[in-house]
Amino acid sequence: MKRSDFIKSGAALLSGTVLLGNETMAEEKQKTNGGTFQLDYAPHQGMFSATAGKNFVDEIKYMHDLGFRSIEDNGMTGRSVEEQSKIGETLAKLGMRMGVFVVPKGGNGANTLAAGKKEHVDIFLKGCSDSVEVAKRVNAKWVTVVPGDYQRNLPIGVQTANVIEALKRGAEVFEPHGITMVLEPLSDTPDLFLRYTDQTYEICKAVGSPSCKILYDAYHQQKNEGNLINLMDLCWSEIAYVQVGDNPGRKEPTTGEVNYKNVFKWLKQKGYTGVVGMEHGMSKSGLEGEKALIAAYREVDSF
Template sequence: MLKFAANLTMMFNEVSFPERFELAARAGFQGVEFLFPYQYDVTELKTQLKHHQLTQVLFNAPPGNWLAGERGLASLPNRESEFRQSLELVIEYAIQLECHQVHIMAGNRQTELSEGEQQQQLIRQLTYAADKLSDYGINILIEPINPFDMPDYFLKYISQAENIIREVNRPNISIQFDIYHCQKTQGNILHNLNHYFKNIGHIQIASVPYRNEPGLGEINYPWLFSQIEKLNYRGWIGCEYHPAGNTTEGLFWLNKVNHNLSIAY
């Protein structure tokens, strides 16, 4: 059975963030994810989840100075202490929200380091994070992001993510497989899903090229969902897309696939 989670950073933005939990639940979603929750009181978020009987599937670790262009701290030199301190905030929110997955962004390319040196920095920090977060039952996700949307981002390819996971060598780190990013960077979605499946902990979806509702672009999502179900995927699928119009009206794609698959949403 495929399980879909609404991404509240992108979806239901017709209303304020705290109100999006209710709209997601009313639309039939049982799980939610979002990027950075830290500007909101964790008690209020917990209340929204409990009141609307929603599961918190995923959120992101602090990314550094987002407005200044930073996209994560884990591979950045001389930011080790800041990164490790940020994990305390991750733990606080994860415990309160009963969330067992956190996406740790790698950070932008640092030209003062070789690519190999920067990757080793990333591996060291992820190893530290995996050991620390494992005490709280938290799994780390790392996500390759396409170079068209985020040209300076260090982690671009799924093979690179797999190599990092192999080097970290901890059971609580896996790939956040975003189908939108995969299609824009590499294509061959089904091949990559099959090839890297044992290391995939979370899947995200959006249409290509405009990152709107699945079904509006070049990917045949109904067929792809049937293939994901055949893989016996048990994790969540995050709906990380920008609605082309009203979010609820745009859920036509989910109603269509619901007739042919075993789906909880």
Template sequence: MSWTLRYAPHLGYRPPFDPLFSALVGSDDPVAHVAFAAEQGFTGVLCAAARRWSAGEQERVGQAIERHGLQAGCVLYTTFDQLKNTSWATDSDDARRWISDELAQATAAAKRVGARQLAVLGGARADQPMGPQREVFVQNLCIAADAVARDGLVLCLETLNGHTVPGMLLHHMPDALDVVRAVDHPAVRLIFDTAHVQAMDGNVLAELDAAWDHIEIVQLADCPGRLEPGTGQVDFTGVLNVLARLGYQGLVELEHGWAQHGVESEQRGLDTLRILDEAALKSLNGDAP
């Protein structure tokens, strides 16, 4: 089973950390999900919450990923409960020590699972203007980028839906682009998450075009609700056609939940993805507008 683009289902990305295809696999064991991903012809698996696993579990999953010839998707640089930590926006030695320690732990986890990208999100201080906080963010990213680059890793900045996750440094793709351009380092790039971009910026295709040169990872989820493609407002046909036409070689991480849980819903999601992917192939071959 072959695909036009390089898809990677998640192994659990937010509480309660259920893997994407729990019903079809019949288990929450991440190694079983790695095997399922390989059986489906996927390119990789998203290990966003790898830091919640023990070192031994990280190694076990990493060995399975390598054994099946898959690629590990991005790893969140910190634990889920620290997503709103404001250290990235803080100009202090303590803040930079905290960042350094989190990145060291994330780097170790990434190496165990075989990941090459760390997802970075940072909280903003409500009692301070945003402009100076983003300037400090740039400064801290410059320091961090040199450190992770020595380990062959890339820091990937992600915008978040401000309606559901308020108080972050980056909610809009143009602001994320400004930060990446200000850092101007090859180890600092972007995650383009369709649900977050749709919720905050609206025109997903225009934002995809504007950010193209700086995108490291694309994540698929519909909006509203972060559910499977076809349940909301995102033009997934347009998104995947663009990725195929422009020769996107990164992972397309499936970071969504289900409108309804169960085998039928998950199988329908696979079928929908297949239809979208086949349309992208036709677009690549010039058979679609």
């Protein structure tokens, strides 16, 4: 064989080997990641920090590589304007959605909307206005609102009316911007005013705004009331956002008693195309925890 032919032959072989190697790497990555999911699950910061590091933007990019197409960040309003802008730019570049963040100083134990006090409502409305500016930077369409605690010296009907009136004013802030505040009934303490799905449904109907809907967190509602699919179905017209976490423990699906494969199958059949927030901890730490988390979501998404 002539030297020139040998060199050409070797170059072709090397090129083929490199291409084969790249194809194999791509295949392995596809096997590991499994592509995107049937539903739009949204992790939060720290779930993949063992691999991606502590920088949230880097972690978002890694989440995208794993097949996720949304994120959540309850504390977004506490980040600097610069960081918010970087997160928003990264999400836009990757074609990812921003899930919920929490309206700062909304209703809480210190300034419950159930009390009907002007100073409490003013704090809430300031939080709504501030949230609009944050939402613009990260292109958020949903923000979480919790009305706060019971005002136990008032009749329940009066408290409910106070909450409705405050939320009507909040909706007026968000409507022009196409942002929906999603009310989250919680299970953390019996002092909380908003705890049940049907109660939240009634309030949303009374507010009567596209900017006031339900955030249905299946972890909290498994604790408060159970009967998940039936109650979601009854209140479906007012549910705009879903979060999950298994019970007991509030870890990833498959670690507790909730049959999330059936719940997610039902959501898909209902035509739900919104975000499913991964509002929970992890059963294991480090790389082992990350692998367990991915395996759990691949399992419950295989309906």
